[in-house]
Amino acid sequence: MAEQTDYREPEPGRGEEFSPEAEPINSNGQNSLLEEEEEEEEEEEEEGEDLFTEATEEVSLDSPERDVLLSDGPSPVTPPASLISPHLPHNHLYTHSSFDEMEEEDTPDLLDISILVSDPEKVGEGMNAYMAYKVTTQTSMSLFKSPQATVRRRFSDFLGLHGKLATRYLHVGYLVPPAPEKSIVGMTKVKVGKDDSSSNEFVEKRRAALERYLMRTAKHPVLLKDPDLLTFLECSELPRALSTQALSGAGILRMVTKAADAVNKMTIKMTESDTWFEEKQQKFENLDIQLRKLHCSLDSLVCHRKELSVNTGLFAKSAAMLGNSEDHTALSRALSQLAEVEEKVEQLHQDQAGADFYLLAELLADYIRLIGSVKGVFDQRVRLWQRLQDSLLLLQKKRDAEAKLHANKPEKLQQARDDIRELEGKVQQGERDFEQISKTIRKELFRFEKERVTDFKEVIIKYLESLVQTQQQLIKYWEAFLPEAKAIS
């Protein structure tokens, strides 16, 4: 794998630095689902253009990745060669059935794993610089080579991992946790060496997001067993999957969502035989709207809290000046003490704003993004249904045609019968796929709701702890100041 040392996060119009990866491998390892895609390619090529423009917005139009993606039809994305790590056996297929096996193997191992992302370090200079993070995994699970592993990863590595997981699992209905968003503005500030609070905040926000991302992914019983995830966590050298770094988490989801939009545009109404899905979908729509509103409110709270910190600091300064000009000794001392206390309070408010943000706001943001995944899998199910319908329609047509053919042209008849047999197989597969994705989604949503409760509970506890701690600190500060105030005579 060609490792380019001056790799930087791609900007529009800069596709040149990617190594020109050719066609995807389809030697002996053929994903059964992929087969069908190539056939449908012709039908859906035009659609493909629309679908991919957004997902690959950060890749130049001339980049080979786009061709790769386009040539494989809307979904799923065929992972380019670079994705399939060399040490993976080629017959490691990601079909529905193999996932089932994985789950049944659900180890009696308790989910005992903790992942920390820490020590952000700037590597390199100028626009070629990037942030490297330390990823520490501690676990007692036999899945891992050792109970502790420490590696260094950069943001694009995380995106690469997410890209692999998304393409592998999203299309069969698994809720793949979305990766943190790219931010060209934020990253540029860091690169040019701005060592101010806003770029530090940006790095910290990203670090925390990466940590939550890995933990959420590791908590997923199926994803945890993914070899790429294990490699990510354990291998000191990570092969660079340059091309998929172009796809951000949001990009992948947008792509999946766009597919759904395309379906809607064609006004296909799925005849839902299962009201459970309809209800759930509605609930998630509502939840999405509500969470977004809440997030807005919370943003406002965080903003005001930071403002309070700033204003407290300004007041502290004016109290100090008052103290300096004051003639009366005891009053002067008390005012100076007051200024010191207020400076400490300023920091407390800043910390509380941090809790507001990192606990509450990011929780909501994570869930808003997760709901994006949920919508994605719902839409994927609709698309599978659609494909099934298309196959059924085609089968019917072929059958009708065959009936008319009959005796006249024996070769054509044979061909027709062969076609029909093939189509019947396709229909069967489609029915299986649809059933499987429905089953998977049910399981995933059940797990999602359980995890949601755990997550929210954890945040509530941490938040209450932060509130209690702030008040206790305040009490300490004011109790120390009180005698000073009383000493004024």
Added chain:
Amino acid sequence: MMEEEEAEECPPLSPVSVVEGTEEEVTPPRALSVSPGTVRVTEAAQDGELLTFIIVSQKLSGTGEYHVDRTYEDFDWLQQHLFSLEDVPGIQGIIFPPLPARAQPNAPGKLVRQLGLLATGGTWTPYCRALEAYLQQVAGHSLLSRTQHLETFLTSPEPPGRQKVKRGLFNRLSQAVEGIRKDGHTEDVDDFFRTEREHNLSLTGLSRAAAERFLEVVQTEQKIAVACGHFAASLQLCVEAGDDPGQETFSKMCVKISEIMESMKKNVQKVAENDVTTLGLGLDLECRYQEAEKEMLFRRTCKLVELETASRNAERAKPLKKAAMDEIKKAAEKDFDQVSVVAKQEVARFQRARVAVLRQALVRWCELQILTATGSAEQWNQQLLAFRGPEPSS
């Protein structure tokens, strides 16, 4: 008025009540039939544009109390009459208790600009407290309390005078400074006053700045309260009647967060209230009083200029006019000396009083902060323990 169930009634901020017992001046028998420290502005009733204050004070004789209703016009009437008191030698040397600015009830936007810290909190309480302090300061002032106007103001069932006060005639103070350039004279003959003037100059600016910064803190606290309220309300909408247990538990989480937000809102509202009623009022009074001292010092300076002018004229006077000029000079000298005597007393009194006021403000503020924080810490700790449940044994 004071809705803090946890504190005993907070004594009003007034130099009189805190300095009681340390008054050094020998005071002639007062005309005032009211005990100065007992004057209270108990409420403000708003009727359209009209704001009426109820003022209650205890009779000196201990036989009962006076209840009167007054508007801002009445306060203004009182202040203008104080400025124009006759038979008070050296009146220019008095640091007049500063009357808070007029409030325009139906213009909430303007209110903060007019009143600053006194307008925060959404009630008239801070404003009433400031007006109350003003009355106590006047009533406690040895020279000013003797005026019949104050007696009328506090005791007469009829409002003293709702006519427009003719400022031109009554305000002898403004007459005194007519024609004198604002920053005319900087040299002072007396070291005491030289330092005091310098001091006052810096403190006036700094206390105003501190009051403004403090106001901004309070306003931000109020914004936080509003944001918490919004969040709590929005969260309630997430709560649905869920059929499945997964949904139900999640709804409970949302209700919990909403409760926490509500309690945060109450906490920060209480903090803002504490801020305003203690340090806020203290800083507001301090900066208005510094302004009042500045005005007094300026008047004295003007007297000094008058004296110096008169001296020069007397020196240069032709023999014919000399006697007359000398007389004028003598009168100016006497005037200036009287003003300086009164001024010195006033400054000493002021310095003691302001330290006492600030001390009380800081102490009270600190105590309330501790009280509020303790209450909130306890409440949240209880919630935390209840929510966390028993520690898992594994």
